[in-house]
Amino acid sequence: MSFGDLISILFFIQDEVFIQIDEDIQRHNELLDAIQKSPSEVGQIVARRRKDFTKEFFVHLHTVAESYYDNPTEQNAVAKLRSECLAAVEAYDTATENIEALNAAELKLQDIINSPSVDAACRKIDNLAEKNQLDSAMVLMITKAWSAAKESNMMKDEVKDVLFHLYKTARGNLQRLMPKEIRILKYLLTIEDPEERMSALKDAFTPGEELEGQDIDSLYTTPEQLHTWIRTVVDAYHFSREGTLIREARDLMNPKLVQKMEELKKTIQDQFM
Known part of the structure; x- marks a missing residue:
């Protein structure tokens, strides 16, 4: 193969890449145009065209927004649209996962009942x-x-x-x-009396035989492990990262329980660490 042939092949590949990029941009722009024409129907557009809302599409939206560096109003409008699209995609995916989970659960339940x-x-x-x-x-x-x-x-x-x-x-x-630390934490949060709670903490940190039953558990952990779990839940609450928690811990995300966990965390720090 001559050098000229190699150059020709490289130019051909380059042209193919440019054509592909151009087609991708056209597709992204077409989708963006559809959304801009009907911004109130983003959810419906996502439902119809979920496969088009790719990572590349959102990168394209970011690029479009950045291109309006001299027009803050337009830049903010595109950025807002991007956020709305992300939210709609997330809602759609969550709903789809829930439907799939329920369908799978229904089949399992039918098998159990039979x-x-x-x-x-x-x-x-x-x-x-x-x-x-x-x-x-x-x-x-x-x-x-x-x-x-x-x-x-x-x-x-x-x-x-x-x-x-x-x-x-x-x-x-x-x-x-459920992780035993979450089970211990949930039990501790039901105790209102400070002395009783302190006694339960001491029991939780005293190694012994672990017993698990449907109604009563006898579990133990270390102050460091329980403290880590509490800190994880509290941080998730303060920084709005509920999605980072395992599902068994998400029901702890309310202000009253978080306040109790803050107190527990301090008690563990002061008394056991």
Whole structure:
């Protein structure tokens, strides 16, 4: 191959790259134009064209916004549109994940209900927990089924008993999947009396045999580990990073509980570290 042939090939590749880039930009601009024409319908556009809202598209939006360096009004408008698109995509993805989770949970529940006996059904729940496939969507479905049965006058007592048994089994398994520090923390937050809370803290930091039951647990950890978990939750609250928490800890994200956790954190620092 001559040098001239090599140059020709390089120019050909370069042209192909430019063509691809140009096509990508045209596609991004077309999507941006559609959004700008109907800014109130961003959610609907995302639902129709989710695959077009790529990382490259958002990079393009950032580039477009930066290009208006001499026009702050237009720059802010594009930046705002970019934020709205990000929020719409996140909402769409979350909803899709939730639907998929509920569909999967429904199939699992159907399989459990079709078990030949209560023991077999409970074993299936235990197996799901062992495989880390017993999620909150699954437990929610079982809880709703049990709740509906409990309040119904049309359902036989045997069916209610079965659903209650499944509910207790699922709830117990989900509880055991929760990190023990979160379980200890949630228990400590239920104690109002300072002396009783201090006693519970001492118990939590005293090594011993760990027992786990559906209603009562005997668990222990170290001051450093519990302090780390508390700090993680509190920091997530203050810096609005709820999404960084495991789902079992997200129900701790409210002002009153955070205030209690701040007090607990200080107590652990002062008394145990």
